[in-house]
Every structure is written in structure tokens, then in C-alpha cells.
Amino acid sequence: MERVSKSIPRPLRPQPLFLAATCLLLAGALAQPVAAQTDPTAAPSDGLSTTFLDDARKIVVGASVSGDSNFFRLPDVPAGTPSETISTAYARLRIDKPYAQQRFFVEAAVTAYRYQRFSYLDFDGFDYRAAWYWHLTPRLSGTLSADRTQTPTQFQDTIGIRSNVTTTETYAFTLDGQLFGGWHALLGAAQSIRTSEQSLLQGIPDYRESSGEAGIRYAFASGSDVIAVQRRVDGTQDSQVVNNVVVVNTENYSEDQSELRGTWNASASSVLTGRVTYYDRRYDVFTQNNFSGTGGSLGYTWIPTGKLRVLLAATRSISPWQSLFANYRVSNELSISPTWQVAPRTTVYMSVGRRYDDFPQQSLAAVSPERSDATTNAILGVNWFPTRTLAVNLGVEYHERTSNELLMEYATNIARLSISLGF
Secondary structure (H helix, E strand, O other): OOOOHHHOOHHHOOHHHHHHHHHHHHHHHHOOOOOOOOOOOOOOOOOOOHHHOOOOEEEEEEEEEEEEOOOOOOOOOOOOOOOEEEEEEEEEEEEEEEEOOEEEEEEEEEEEEEEOOOHHHOEEEEEEEEEEEEEEEOOEEEEEEEEEEEEOOOHHHEOOOOOOOEEEEEEEEEEEEEEEOOEEEEEEEEEEEEEEOOHHHEOOOOEEEEEEEEEEEEEOOOOOEEEEEEEEEEEEEOOEEEOOEEEOOOEEEEEEEEEEEEEEEEEOOEEEEEEEEEEEEEEOOOHHHOEEEEEEEEEEEEEEEOOEEEEEEEEEEEEEOOOOOEOEEEEEEEEEEEEEEEEOOEEEEEEEEEEEEEOOEOHHHOOOOOOEEEEEEEEEEEEEEEEOOEEEEEEEEEEEEEEOOHHHOEEEEEEEEEEEEEO
16 A cells, blocks of 8 residues: 655654664663663563563574464354464564663564465564663653564454554653652653554554653552553544545544553552543544543452462553444453463463443444444463473463444454474
8 A cells, every 4th residue: 555655744753763762772782781680561571481581681482373263253154254274483582681770671573474275464574672761860760662563464353354464663752750759750752653554444544643741650658659641642544434435645633631540559469450541532624533532441450379360350442443434432341361370380371351342423424323342252271381491372262243233243263372482
């Protein structure tokens, strides 16, 4: 799909920030560490190979094979639905180096996706995450980061069966200044770009946006905290659906977000987290696509024993959506996810969730009734670490969506085997 780069506002171009981040991160990667340092909130993990990713420098290689009984997420039809076997192989390099008060983190991965029946979907993805966790003084700190992900098609939200690889890039800067006592001043800025091969065939629109935020944080001695943030987002969306007509041109928008979030360490074995955000999005030209509303999340982590962990979560999200009769989606989800360490090297995990999606209609294109979906997701798996450098994962999944639009319904079963090796 042809990109019209001249329509991108200059503040949205990421190159200067990315180049600065790259130079700083490369300098940090060449520096020698002065002490071992770990930060579980900073280092991304795939949930499979955490045991052998604790060192400052590590290479991980892995492969997986999975079978999907309804690959294209089609409704049940007499002829049946096509299944697919997907194989992946990846290699990942991770560098994590502290230097004095600074810390530099880089992780890059290449992944090959191969499809047995539908080989036209094959592709090789490149992901990375890099961050400089900086400290100017003990009271002034922050991050400078860049990350990129490439993901294959999610056919439940895409029209047709064409290849539709999505690339998301984010560049961010944050500042945390301790004022006095537990009070902190927060500042942040970010640039994000989402592009896909088939932008017009999916519900989630492509975009380019920049954001800035300011807030205040109060940190309690117990480790709990409360944060209030005001955020402004300015962006460009590649396409719009207006009054049942696809408009293929860029459209500028702005969005104000008012957010309150916090963490409460209720006890040594329980933590409660919450967030409430009010969104107000306004488009420059197609004002009938404006929307606003409140989203948020509530999570409760309970660790009754050293071997059992249970996460309860409730979320509500409001996000842009492009279809003939709706321009945003409202999702409400409940889930429970227990993890049980049955042996020193074996962990069993599961997750059961139910999500409800509503698609409010545009007033000028209203039909009856509005689309409404309900999706059930169930996952059961086991992680086994036969050695410190070898990890094996076996999992099964079930996903089912019901809808008042019959063509949106589907059900599928997935089985997956993954093996990874670190050295």
C-alpha cells in the first residue's frame, strides 16, 4: 500500500529521537558493568525462558509448532473451516548493563513464521526493545526507550484471508523528579507509528501519533503509590469510514486523556492495582467520528503460598474502530489466571476470560441492532525447565466468539509446543 509521507506532520517523525537513543544505547552496551543489577519491570520476558535470562548478556534460540483448527476465524459452515499448522523459529540477543547510576538495556529478536498450507503468509519479523534508564541525581531519573514489534495477521478482526503483517514502533521519554517526601513530578513524551499491509481490511486503523503528558505521583513507604496524569495525543489516521464510504486519505485527530492509577500493597501476599482513564477524541474534518468515554482496569494478585499465584483482572477499554457502521469499540473483560509450581522445575498455568465488545453506531449511518460480541478465551499449559538453559512449553487454547452478526462468530482450538535454549 502506498504511503504518503509528506502528509505526516513534522513533530511525528521519529528519526531524531531514535538516532539519539541508538547512540546512547550503543555507548552503554560497550561500557563495562560495575555490579549485578536486576529490574523485573524493565526486562521483557516471553514467560518461557525467564530462568536463563537473568545474566547481563544472553543469547536465546527457540522454535515452536502449533495447530489451529479454524485458522481464518470463519463461522461454522457445512464445508468446514480450514485448519493450519504454523512453525516459528527465533533467535534473541539480550544485553543488560548497569554503569554507575545508569542502566542500558537492549533486546533484539528475529523470528521466521512458516505456514504449512497457506505459504503466502510466510514472513520474517524483526523486533527490538532498547532503553536507557538514566539518573542525573538520586532525585531525578527517567527513561529513554525505543521498541518495535511485528505481528502476523489476527483474522478475527480482518476482512478476508490476505497477508496483513502489522508493525508498531514506539519512542518514548519519561522524567521522574522527587519533590519532597513521597511527592514526585512526572513528565513524558512519546511517538508511535502503526502500519499494516492491508489497512482498509481491518477494524483497527493505522496511525501516526505523538503525545505529551504531565502528572504527579505520591509514593508511600509501603511501596504503594497513586498517580494522576493529564495526557495529550495528536495524530494522523490513514483512512476513515464515513457514512458507509471508505475515505482513503489521512485525517488528523487529537485526544485528551485524564488518568488516575495506583498500586496498593495490601499485604505480603496480595497486591491491588487500578486505573481509570477518560478519553475524549476529536477529528479535524470528519467530526461525526468523534467519541469519548471512560476506560480502566482493576487487578488483584494473590499469592497464598510460595507455589501458587492467582491474578484476577477486570478491564474496560475504548479504542478506534473502522467499519461501515461504527467508529469505535468498547470492550469489557473479566479473567482469572492461576499459576501453580507443581515441582521445582515445572509450572502449570491457566487463564479463563470472558470479553464483551460493543460497537456504537454513527448517528448518520445507524442501523438496528448495533453489533455486539461475546468472546470466551481459555488457556491451559505447562512450563518445564529440565536444565537452567533449556525450557519446554506445552499449551492448549480454546477461543469462541458469539455475535448478533452471524458472520462474526467463530470457534477454534489451538495446541502449541515450544522449546527454547539459552547460552
